[in-house]
Amino acid sequence: xxxxxxxxxxxxxxxxxxxxxxxxxxxxxxxxxxxxxxxxxxxxxxxxxxxxxxxxxxxxxxxxxxxxxxxxxxxxxxxxxxxxxxxxxxxxx
Numbered sequence: 001x002x003x004x005x006x007x008x009x010x011x012x013x014x015x016x017x018x019x020x021x022x023x024x025x026x027x028x029x030x031x032x033x034x035x036x037x038x039x040x041x042x043x044x045x046x047x048x049x050x051x052x053x054x055x056x057x058x059x060x061x062x063x064x065x066x067x068x069x070x071x072x073x074x075x076x077x078x079x080x081x082x083x084x085x086x087x088x089x090x091x092x093x
Contacts, residue, residue, distance in 0.1 A: 009063035026051060 011019060029051070032044045067073075 007060060007062040009066045010060050011058055011063065012060070013058045022051070022055065026055075 014022070029044050029047055032040050033048075036044065
């Protein structure tokens with residue numbers, strides 16, 4: 001059985017301004033992905049890859065797990081995404 005790592009959610013290496021800018025950029029990219037032209041959607045997908053690397057390198061897995069619980073997401077969805085970018089969500093990984 002997989003158990004979630006016991007750690008406090010945290011963001012390390014970013015100050016409040018950096019975090020706010022990343023959140024704003026992520027929000028704008030989501031809007032472009034939803035309402036943009038086909039060309040914009042392709043650019044956004046590429047931008048997400050680099051942005052996700054930045055986010056996953058500064059936010060620990062406990063923060064993603066806490067967010068998933070609050071949003072009602074399934075663990076396998078969040079865990080699969082974390083594995084793709086090199087994060088480990090569960091103790092036995």
